Amino acid sequence: MSKSFNKANSNIDLSLFTIKTEESKEEMAKNSNNSIVKIDTFDEMDSRNIKIEHAIKILNQQWRLSGLRPRTIDSYNYNFKRFVEVTDVEYLHEINNEKIYQYLSSFENVKDTSLQGRLKQIKAVLSKCHDNGWYNSKFWKNIKIKVNTSVKEATTEKELALLLSLLDKSTYSGLRDSIAILLLYKTGIRIKTLGALREQNIDFDNRLLKLQGEIMKAHRPLILPLDDEMCTLLRELISINDGVRKEHREKNDYIFLSNIGVPISNTVSPSNLIAKNLWVYSKKWNLKNVNPHSIRRLYAQNLVKRGADINLVSHALAHADISTTSIYLGLNVNLVARNLREFL
Known part of the structure; x- marks a missing residue:
């Protein structure tokens, strides 16, 4: 690793970063204190x-x-x-x-x-x-704010492919971000979970991404499949990470690191270095809709296009409720219920 220019010493096959699109390459190029407090309890909760x-x-x-x-x-x-x-x-x-x-x-x-x-x-x-018994009724339950919920759009393979073609994979940050983008695209995991990934989460023998409950929003473990290309890229990144940590005398086993070998994860905010870089890339190259959430939506929509039912999609996204998945995909809740009735 070069300290001055952040070079990634890698002979990785750049074709692994390809995302299939309907356009040709020419068209694409154109376009608080955590301690437990001692508190006296109340004999009568009034x-x-x-x-x-x-x-x-x-x-x-x-x-x-x-x-x-x-x-x-x-x-x-x-x-x-x-x-x-x-x-x-x-x-x-x-x-x-x-x-x-x-x-x-x-x-x-x-x-x-x-x-x-x-x-x-x-x-x-x-x-x-x-x-806790401090109120006899939920007097606040009827207070509501009407909101017109608009379905947020997913990104497109075209925009992701364009972004991957523009990133400089000879630098550590460019290679790391490219691999992160592909992992988001192929697994649909949340950006917070991505930042918390460690080497133990990758089962290379069985080509699986094993996520423990503590790094998941809903606190439920999840296992997702990985393809050969993704495994190859993750192996390469882990190998390069060893050099980054050694150079900066850091000791950890996180998958996605900063240029100085520390984890990109942020314990307070769901955002992290990858999310911030995606925002910068979008502004720099005028990409309309490339962010962690839009990539996750694309993953979900692709599952539906390939024949996955909404229950499977909901599980893959680690949603606590299928209605959340319905909104995510822009599906009418009543229509989903009618379609699901066929399987009762």
Whole structure:
């Protein structure tokens, strides 16, 4: 590895980076503190006796013990803290629908989807309070924000092929990003999972990608097949990584590294170096729709085109609910239900 120009010393077959498109090459070229707190419990769970500050401490402990992701916990805390500041409430019994509407009204020039997300988080916190017996009913359940959900488009093989043709695979970053793009395209994994991949996740003998629950959004393990080309590329990257780590005196077994040998993963945000680079490439080469999510959608749509039913697609995407997959693919939920009835 060259320190000055980040060269990747590799004799890899560049044809492995080919994505089939209908266009010719000529046309394509044209175009918080995690410690457990000690908290006294209440003999009688009465919301009139419970300070919000005290309740949040209990909830944080419960969230951590239940394995909720740190990023989700941080988001709950940030949003609920803002809710308390806006509504000036101190005790749980002071929270009512009027206070929730007051909080939602405090946002100006915010999209309905963003407002819906904030409401969803407030409801999640209050629902946990209800589970703890601090509320007798879910008075907030009928508060809704109507959102017109538009189906986000998948990227295309044409754009991915163009991007792969433009990346300089003689550099470590160019080779790494090319392999990452192909892995996203061929497996549909989330960008957060990609950044968390380690050598133990690759079963080369059986050509499988084995994902443990701790690196999955839904905390459920998943096994996905790999083709020979993908295995060849991953072997090559792992071999090159050894040199990168040795040069920078790093010790880890992550698959996707930065130029100085540290993992690209970010423990707080789902974004990472690959996601940021995809954004840069899109701007640099005027690619309309190339990002981790659009690549994942393309993977899902390709499965359907090849004959996979929605249940299989849902499993491959590690979705917790088939309705999420329906939205993902732009399918009408009622139509899906009618089609599935044929298999009952």
